[in-house]
Amino acid sequence: MAVAQQTQEKESEDCSLLPLVHDIIKCMDKDSPDVHQELAKLKAKIQEAREQISNMPGVDCSPVEQQQQLATLREQVRTKNQLLQKYKSLCMFDVPKAS
């Protein structure tokens, strides 16, 4: 559980753009020629984030809608299990073979 939380925190830090912005500001203060390089890094990071988001499953609807869909699916499974159980508990009779 703790490991999962740590992994999640690391992932959220990875998608933060602040470190890159900080590097850019530092280069600007130093008047370093690496400013453009840092800007390119930021741009790439933003593009990477866009692609990552577009590939994420389940984000086509809001969390509330998704929870509703999940509840509906669970109810469907429950109802169908009940129906099958009802059919299976009916009295059994042998089907006579056609002579």
Add this chain to the structure above:
Amino acid sequence: MLSLSRSQKLPQPGEDVQVLELLVQRDREFQELMEVAQQQGSVHQEMQLLEKEVEKRDSDIQQLQKQLKEAEHILATAVYQAKEKLKSIDKARKGDPRRPYPTDLEMRSGMLGHMANMPTNGVNGHLPGDALAAGRLPDVLTPHYPWQSSDVSVGMLPPHHGNDFGLEPPGHNKENEDDVEAMSTDSSSSSSDSD
């Protein structure tokens, strides 16, 4: 921020701080949204598993429906055939109004036909069944007993009238013969035993 640092030597007092704070706030919101997106991804995986389960249940239910329909068809056919059988039995009991007399086959398979098939020890020159085949009604009504002689075969009354007929003198039999002849629809002799 770049424009602020390059173009303006004296930025306004709190503007850079505001911009920085805005940046930090946006970054925090972005991270929170990414967390929500990841949670939605997990929920989506669970939903996919549930959808697979629903598909499997649907398949099971369809299979059961198919079997139930087949069973219903078989039962309906059996019930229909049973009803037809009952109707035919009922009709056999009441008789067919179009043909109010028994057929040859029905007579042979009835009690009288079975009695006629009993061994007669040479009383009759030929099997009683031939009499039935000839279609002469009085012969059908006349039982053939092993102790009967060929002379008295025609004049015998039904068995419940007792066993005395075997001891009666021939004269009586002649009277019975007349009665049978009166009952007979055939103009010729009703006896089928004489050859």
